[in-house]
Amino acid sequence: MAVHWVLICHGLVTLTVVVSFLCGQWPIFQGTPISSIHRFITFGAYQYFLKFVGAVFGDKGTNLILSVEYYCCDRPNxxxxxxxxxxxxxxxxxxxxxxxxxxxxxxxxxxxxxxxxxxxxxxxxxxxxxxxxxxxxxxxxxxxxxxxxxxxxxxxxxxxxxxxxxxxxxxxxxxxxxxxxxxxxxxxxxxxxxxxxxxxxxxxxxxxxxxxxxxxxxxxxxxxxxxxxxxxxxxxxxxxxxxxxxxxxxxxxxxxxxxxxxxxxxxxxxxxxxxxxxxxxxxxxxxxxxxxxxxxxxxxxxxxxxxxxxxxxKLSEARASTAALKASISGVNGEGKPPESKCRSFFRRSPLEDTEAxxxxxxxxxxxxxxxxxxxxxxxxxxxxxxxxxxxx
Known part of the structure; x- marks a missing residue:
């Protein structure tokens, strides 16, 4: 019976690793363990490996690994x-x-x-x-x-x-x-x-x-x-x-x-x-x-x-912010204008809401x-x- 559980666990681990490696960067997995496993597999594990090789073999070992990386990832092979x-x-x-x-x-x-x-x-x-x-x-x-x-x-x-x-x-x-x-x-x-x-x-x-x-x-x-x-x-x-x-x-x-x-x-x-x-x-x-x-x-x-x-x-938001700032300044300076009713000011849209689609x-x-x-x-x-x-x- 122990063999059966080993096979089931093996399948679940394989599924998790494959999905994490191929799909971990998808937005749906952001902030989940799948995303963390993806970062570790694609970036973290390799960085730890480089540090280990550098500590054990020095710069020559690190340069050898980097040359292999260049051949595998940065040129046709x-x-x-x-x-x-x-x-x-x-x-x-x-x-x-x-x-x-x-x-x-x-x-x-x-x-x-x-x-x-x-x-x-x-x-x-x-x-x-x-x-x-x-x-x-x-x-x-x-x-x-x-x-x-x-x-x-x-x-x-x-x-x-x-x-x-x-x-x-x-x-x-x-x-x-x-x-x-x-x-x-x-x-x-x-x-x-x-x-x-x-x-x-x-x-x-x-x-x-x-x-x-x-x-x-x-x-x-x-x-x-x-x-x-x-x-x-x-x-x-x-x-x-x-x-x-x-x-x-x-x-x-x-x-x-x-x-x-x-x-x-x-x-x-x-x-x-x-x-x-x-x-x-x-x-x-x-x-x-x-x-x-x-x-x-x-x-x-x-x-x-x-x-x-x-x-x-970002450009649209910057323009809206500028318009809102101008409106607030003109409101401060326009003391001679009659005060706007509370009801009207409540329903009036802010310039920040007018960002273009x-x-x-x-x-x-x-x-x-x-x-x-x-x-x-x-x-x-x-x-x-x-x-x-x-x-x-």
Whole structure:
């Protein structure tokens, strides 16, 4: 029985760590233990580790760790790509070893042996497409076309030159310090793909997230059906009710069935929990990026809009404060004016309440269908873009 509790505690700890690492910075978790664990994992633990290395090995040890950090985080490298392939390969091999012997079963036909292999293969293909496709690199040969395709909105994008590439910087583009290139409609640099997500490969990235979400759901359900089939074929419920006298109700049978599953199929249970957790995280990431695409916004622009709206609000508050101060001064100096009735002064709004509403005016949002069309068929792949290129040449 102690082994069962160890497995349950292991699952809960894994869930807490994974959610804290991936979602701890979300506003909903601010001020919670999840946020504290996230800060420790992403920042605190590494700082303590650097101090420990410095105390034990001195500056040479610290410099070695910093050089490894530079290689892993500040320049292109295939580390996370290798980890992804190792994770998906290991999980598939464990599932094949522990569950394929029960397929075909009571609820699953033998086709799922091959369907699972095909599903994993498609997932790896989408991974390769996202990792090695051009995200939309801005070059001297195509910068004029990108300048025409993405005009400046003069709100968060104004005409400027990239200080590194020395090329005009099209609106919605950004210079990636890791890849050392300007990327059109830049969203973010993805370490798992070792590539930027931009104008040309956002569609592959979305397909990757959606497919891996479905893949995890498929794996979770398939293993669940395997276990349900074993429960049926071994007549566990019949044995519990007839030979052990357990009441034939869900509340009575559930603890015994869970105990039997954890004792006989603990590997499958752990895989189900892991894939269920990952599927929820992938669903969150997909919904977030799908919403960005359908509103024709990028992750990079989300931060720009937040900065812009915050600046406008502060400016509006400063103007309101100035107006309130002027009103109070004029009230002190205007002794000759008749006193305002208490009722009227009570209902009169303060100038501080007249702060203007800051509205996000995204000129690139063309509506649901056109935004979706732009992601599926990027501007640089259309005939009009190529014609503009030939005319400019």
């Amino acid at each position: 295939p580390i996370l790509q290798i980890i992804y392939l190792a994770i998906i390969g290991t999980i598939y091999c464990i599932i094949a070893k522990t569950s394929f012997s029960y397929i075909p079963g009571y609820y699953l036909s033998g086709i799922h042996r091959y369907a699972s292999m095909l599903a994993v293969g498609i997932g790896i293909l989408l991974f390769i497409l996202t990792s090695f496709s051009d995200p939309g690199t801005v070059k001297a040969e195509n910068v004029s076309q990108y300048l025409s395709a993405y005009p400046y909105d003069n709100i968060i994008y104004t005409e400027k030159e990239c200080s590194t590439c020395k090329l005009p910087k099209p609106a919605r583009s950004k210079h990636c310090s890791i890849c050392n290139r300007c990327v059109a409609r830049f969203d973010h640099h993805c370490g798992w793909m070792n590539n930027c997500i931009g104008e040309r490969n956002t569609r592959y990235f979305l397909a990757f997230l959606l497919w891996h979400f479905l893949l995890c759901v498929y794996g979770t359900i398939a293993i669940g059906l395997v276990l349900a089939g074993q429960l049926k074929e071994l007549r566990v419920i019949y044995i519990l009710t007839v030979y052990y006298g357990v009441d034939n109700s869900f509340g009575s049978l559930a603890p015994y069935i869970v105990q039997w599953l954890l004792g006989s199929y603990n590997t499958q249970i752990l895989l189900m929990v892991f894939m269920a957790i990952v599927s929820l995280l992938l669903a969150g990431f997909f919904v977030y990026h799908a919403n960005l695409c359908l509103t024709n916004t990028t992750t990079n622009e989300t931060f720009k809009w937040q900065d812009y709206i915050s600046w406008r609000k 800051v509205i996000k005016n995204n000129v690139y949002d063309k509506g649901f269908f056109l935004n979706f069309y732009e992601v599926i068929f990027p501007v640089s792949t259309r005939a009009s873009f190529l014609q503009t290129k030939s005319k400019s040449g």
